[in-house]
Amino acid sequence: MQQTTRDFWNDRYREKTGETSGKPGLVLSQFAGPLQPGTALELGCGRGDDALWLARQGWQVTAVDVSAVALAHASERSARAGLAGSLRFEEHDLAETFPDGSHDLVVASFLQSPRDWPRARVLARAAGAVTTGGRLLITEHGKRPPGSEAAEDRVFPGAEETLASLALDPRHWRRLCVCAIARKSTRPEVQGQTAEDNVIFLQRLG
Template sequence: MHQTTRDFWNDRYRQKTGETSGKPGLVLSQFAGPLAPGRALEMGCGRGDDALWLARQGWQVTAVDVSAVALAYAADSASRAGLAGTVQFEEHDLAETFPEGMYDLVVVSFLQSPRDWPRARVLARAAGAVSTGGHLLITEHASHPPGSKATEGTIFPTAEETLASLALDPRQWRRLCVCAIARMGTRDEVQGETVEDNVIFMERLG
């Protein structure tokens, strides 16, 4: 029987608990921290740490994921933190449905799947949801993360390749950071080992 994307990720999250570090991703806190809060969209919110951090900074957050299991964990964390009113959780397979509206910040962190999935098309749609003067922040694996279930032969894009796949009009976007950075692995990877990520941080001009 064919397993849907939704079933695949629900199964993955059922193997986890709702317990998380409670900390935002380092790229998110570094690049979004200085921004004035407004409306934010997080695509692939998982168990909700980044969405809750944004809410604490004053953002009105729409957080989406394909997994109802992950969203239940995230909503429970938001409720316990007293942030339920500032985060709206929505279930979407982003290849099929997409949240409505325009946003001052669109965050896409590690939206990479071992399944066949139209990632470039989804990222381009994410860029289309950024309002004038807003920002797009994409973080992605640039190398095989320690502990990852991705096959060893997986080829990861460069930051420039990912940016090119979006086909953004350079007259309408300002490049703020398109680069690779190194960090230490998390407990979901292998703690203590170096991980390389790509960052694509763009400002929409018009």
């Protein structure tokens, strides 16, 4: 029997032991940090570092992942931190179901899967969940990250290519940042090596 997407990611998260860094992603803290808190939707929340950070900044957060294992870990951490009232966790395979509602901030950080998965369609739905005046923040690998399991010759899309794949009406969106940035990897086994990420940061006009 072919392994389902849920089983694949549950197995991945079962292999992860110990605590996370507890720190938000660099792009999230840089771009969302100055924003006035409102409602936020995080797609692919994993074990919750970014979701908990958003809640600490005053956001009401809906955090979504396909892995029940990851969500259980994130939920337990939110309770320990006294943030349970600011966070709601939902399990979704975003290729099949999507959370309800519209949000002031929709975040998708490294929502890139080694499995066959309709990423452009999911990100287009993410854009559709942004309220008027709200922001969409997508962060993705711009090239093979240090220590990655990805094939050496794998080609990652550029920021403009990802944006084009969403087929958004440019009359309804303001480009705040569509660019590549370099950062130092924080993974212990490759710490200090340079990674390149793409950022797509947009504001919905109507």
